[in-house]
Amino acid sequence: MAFSKVSHVIFDMDGLLLDTEKIYKKTIGDVLAKYGKDYTWELRDMVMGTVEQDTAKILVNELNLPITDTEFRAECKASQKDSLRQAEFMPGAVRLVRHLSKHGIPIAVATSSGSESVQWKTSQPENKEVFSLFHHVVMGSSDEEVKNGKPAPDIFLVCASRFPDKPAPEKCLVLEDAPNGVLGARCAGMQVVMVPDDHVPEEKKKAATLVVKSLLDFKPELFGLPAFEN
Ligand SMILES: O=c1[nH]cc([C@@H]2O[C@H](COP(=O)(O)O)[C@@H](O)[C@H]2O)c(=O)[nH]1
Numbered sequence: 001m002a003f004s005k006v007s008h009v010i011f012d013m014d015g016l017l018l019d020t021e022k023i024y025k026k027t028i029g030d031v032l033a034k035y036g037k038d039y040t041w042e043l044r045d046m047v048m049g050t051v052e053q054d055t056a057k058i059l060v061n062e063l064n065l066p067i068t069d070t071e072f073r074a075e076c077k078a079s080q081k082d083s084l085r086q087a088e089f090m091p092g093a094v095r096l097v098r099h100l101s102k103h104g105i106p107i108a109v110a111t112s113s114g115s116e117s118v119q120w121k122t123s124q125p126e127n128k129e130v131f132s133l134f135h136h137v138v139m140g141s142s143d144e145e146v147k148n149g150k151p152a153p154d155i156f157l158v159c160a161s162r163f164p165d166k167p168a169p170e171k172c173l174v175l176e177d178a179p180n181g182v183l184g185a186r187c188a189g190m191q192v193v194m195v196p197d198d199h200v201p202e203e204k205k206k207a208a209t210l211v212v213k214s215l216l217d218f219k220p221e222l223f224g225l226p227a228f229e230n
């Protein structure tokens with residue numbers, strides 16, 4: 001299959017740029033354990049990539065928790081604060097961001113997280129410096145313009161519209177780890193390279209334009225972007 005040339009690249013954050021899914025798994029798992037519930041793969045798949053409000057709503061409803069969405073969200077955030085401050089990059093993420101930035105390719109982030117979580121995740125000096133290379137970061141949980149979270153296309157369309165030259169969707173390539181994010185990007189009319197978690201079943205990868213095991217395997221030249229020199 002031939003891919004189309006793009007001019008702009010939009011990165012997901014959790015599970016794609018940052019190795020934070022294991023943190024969400026542990027911290028949400030700890031909160032659910034207090035209520036005698038397991039954080040199963042099926043539940044994780046439902047909420048991965050959703051805005052924080054939807055994550056809370058889905059889990060409270062699915063598990064019939066005896067607390068409100070707002071209380072659950074607050075409990076999760078309290079348990080995440082310290083560990084998200086230690087967030088590390090996924091393999092190949094820093095290399096790819098620096099490479100595209102060096103070649104003048106406009107890059108941005110479209111994350112479902114809110115501003116407080118993003119602040120925690122970018123607090124380490126290396127994270128701060130790497131994230132400063134993006135033209136902008138759209139934070140779905142705290143952005144007025146993002147009406148519906150992933151799997152809706154809103155966040156990707158808003159993200160594209162904030163580049164100064166407002167590229168058409170087909171000129172944007174999205175990099176995502178979660179099925180909800182892949183669906184949102186496809187609905188937005190963009191090509192998507194998926195770097196899925198090991199647990200993602202084959203049928204949930206079908207919507208992706210291309211699936212790679214790690215960002216280290218991604219070849220930018222397939223989409224008309226500059227190739228790595230080595
Ligand atoms: O096990 C998880 N539960 C919930 C999420 C939600 O998904 C968002 C991550 O969004 P993204 O991948 O778009 O950066 C988090 O803010 C969180 O609300 C997650 O990633 N993982």
Ligand SMILES: [Mg+2]
Pocket residue numbers: 012013014015016048049176177178181
């Ligand atoms: Mg993600």
